[in-house]
Amino acid sequence: MNDAARKLAPLAKDQAEQHYREAPNNLEAEQALLGAILVNNDAFYRVSDFLKPVHLYEPLHRRIFEITGEIIRMGKTANPVTVKTFLKADEKVGDLTVAQYLARLAAEAVSIINAEDYGRAIYDLALRRSLITIGEDMVNIAYDAPLDMPPQSQIEDAERRLFELAETGRYDGGFQSFNDAVALAIDMAGQAFERDGHLSGISTGIHSLDGKMGGLQRSDLIILAGRPGMGKTSLATNIAYNIAAAYEPEVQPDGSFKAKNGGVVGFYSLEMSSEQLATRIISEQTEVSSSKIRRGDISEADFEKLVACSQMMQKVPLYIDQTGGISIAQLAARARRLKRQRGLDVLVVDYIQLMTGSKKSGENRVQEITEITTGLKALGKELNVPIIALSQLSRAVESREDKRPQLSDLRESGSIEQDADVVLFVFREEYYVKNMEPRDEFDPKYEEWKMQMEKVKGTADVIIAKQRHGPTGTVKLAFQSEFTRFSDLADPSFTQYEH
Template identity: 50%
Template sequence: MENTQSSAFAPLSVAEDEHESDLLRSPPVNYEAEQALLGAILANNRAYERVSDFVHPDHFADPVHGRIYDACGRIIERGQIANAVTLKNLFEGDEDLAEVGGAQYLAKLQSSYVTIINALDYGKTIHDLFLRRELIDLGSEVVNDAFDHDLDLSASQQIEATEAKLYSLAEVGQTEGGFTSFKDAVIESVHMTETAMKQETGVAGVPTGFRDLDKLMGGLHNSDLIILAARPSMGKTTFATNVAFHAASNKKLTKDPSGELVEVPQVVAFFSLEMSAEQLATRILSEQAHVRSDSMRRGEIHDTEFERLFQASRKLHSLKMFIDDTPALNIPALRTRTRRLKRQHGLDLIVIDYLQLMSGPPGRRSENRVQEVSEITRGLKGIAKELDVPVIALSQLSRQTEQRDDKRPQLADLRESGSIEQDADMVVFLYREEYYLAREKPGARANETPDKFRERMAQYDENLEAARNKAEVIIAKQRHGPIGTVELAFNGEFTQFSDLITDDHLPDSNY
């Protein structure tokens, strides 16, 4: 009986021992590495230049070491020499330094250095241990938050908030970087030009599929944030799906492990915050099969139309286009999902429909919507740079366009414009004159003669006919090229944009 009891309670005592050992564990520190780095800096200030980009005073486990490092930095940045003698006056009467030996401790640090060659290694060790301590604190915070039953913060929101903190910590953890030699930058530029020359599309970036637009923009460039803005019913989603479909249908040239240029399909991530994945797929299928989407929903289509749908669906099956229809998505969640997609399948283009439907950072309430949208656009620009892909973010325009005689959009019309214009590498507006003219049919005025009214109606009909099935794509801002306007054809029946073919503009055989 005694053996049964002791065996039953044995696992519990082991668990208690493990728990006690966890409590007794000390945070990871290396005071010797901190002393070695400070000694190297005091003996030769050039050691500071090797680590100052990524080692900060609060990275030291010993606060006194952090203060000595900070003092060295301030003296060196003034163009003076930092050593035990010059630091002595700064720390006279300092009780914290007095506890470890006072001015004699500074002299001891300076005389104990081995070589500045190891300064970078010491700095990386200090930095790595700082990150580990931060991870321990973050882990404890995650555990405590998970135990708290916060009704305003769901478990999924806590996960996203944690991801945001981890990402911020990863940003702090970037010890590499800095300057790129002009030689390397030039080589990369020449490589980009060579790739554009060999591409069938003749553009360096991701082609939009529209001839004149690609000539003006040079395609969609990696790390660019492109804002596509318009008033409702102008065709933002349609234009975005047209571009996304063409990008996914296009193959890009890339180097294989042997260095040879090979063609691979492009991968597109489409975040649809307004429509479901099924609705978006129906719209794309309608565009490509030339079958009305409302007829598809009602099942009122002919056999020939169904055959076109079937053939178009077979083509769409092979595309590497991924749709995420999560509503009110935030930046940390979007970053996590795009990172995962790039790791698993690759990634060439991100489309977000649309900007104002995204939510702010989880766990943080912002009373100012302009500030919140500014954080979102900065986050999108960060994702574009981190993943090195173009990001197209759709955006609504304010109603002030409706109050002008010329309703073409302007940069000032961007809603919650805060930093949208500032963060964007390119701002593109969509405008369809036909939409407004169709709703502004003139009526007879008081005291107007019939002839005058017929004259105005004839002018109206002429203007409407000239604008029929046409759309303007207005490049209002472009960091890499000129601004300008490109006219496209718009098929309202199938909600599809295409190149506008005029008598003096024959289609390019590449498109």
């Protein structure tokens, strides 16, 4: 061996040792926990709410934990004798058979008191292994620099995986047992019973709308559409502010906060600036016309009202992002960040047609809108929040005799209609009747127009054209255009009707 080779040999050995590092694990903690469960099945319930089989490092331990969990949930006793029948008899653990290994685990079990501590240690190590996987993937992708994954999308992908890991402790998704799904459904019913108004979702603050929809359901994509001038931004702003103003946090056992009523709202205002949006909300709350606020045509009393209202509004958890032309990937990354830092219960996007897709070459606008709506639907499920996305309607409405919107009027409609869980149309007949005013007030038709105007003045229809978990139909609301405010009608003669 020459000198150079002699010098390189120990270096190569050191590097080999450095490169081989075993993933973090603690087999003794896994054995101690399984032993405690086999001796006293109550130990399982101390860890079952956070520890899943996938969190254990040793494949055999995963299977034992999964089998014991299933046996215990069925109300039967899990011990070495009952568990061994579900494992391969000829499987070996060193010199021991599986049956002997189970008996050894139970014989050497320590106190059940430490079960939760062992469970936490195993869970933390599983998170560390997941972090290592994400980190290794990041490094490998960054080295390879694939053409279809520029650095920005790599950052967004890493951020998404880290967020999922932070939220749920796992990022692999996969199937969920029906038991877990049933438990979640019962929890939701219990929360609805305890919440104000007994709603399964988050209240919009407009009772007649809540009555039809049961509030805004988590993970739903709610499309709110209308022609310009119908007030869709006003309705979305009203709902967003109502939810944020009703926010009532509740401390969870792990120290985090969850909304008991109302919620934290993220508002993507792609069309209006945050000041314009704030002016609308102040106008609605103080009943001082927004045009007067903009012109400064206000009295001292009005100004005092504005100041008092702004002080109250500063405590409201409503966060506005006014970046124009934002892409679905950027929107998702910012929403995850908001949820992580401040919490998030409802997301509003004003409006879909102002967003951009990933702009793959040769992609037309319909494909781009499809990517956006599919992305919003996936984001709602990932963050477990309802997303209200506003949408334009095509001009086809204007050429019809009956101006009421239909699902086919949604611009680039296929994907919007398909991905939405709920489609709401805002329709104000007053807007169209007003434009039909005869020029001559002595015209015989003037009285007829006046009567029609009186009938529709100050009202708006919210048409529920599609709803996955409830009836379709129309809700009549009051609309005060000077304050851009939608509210419940005081007159009980206006009833909701279904179709």
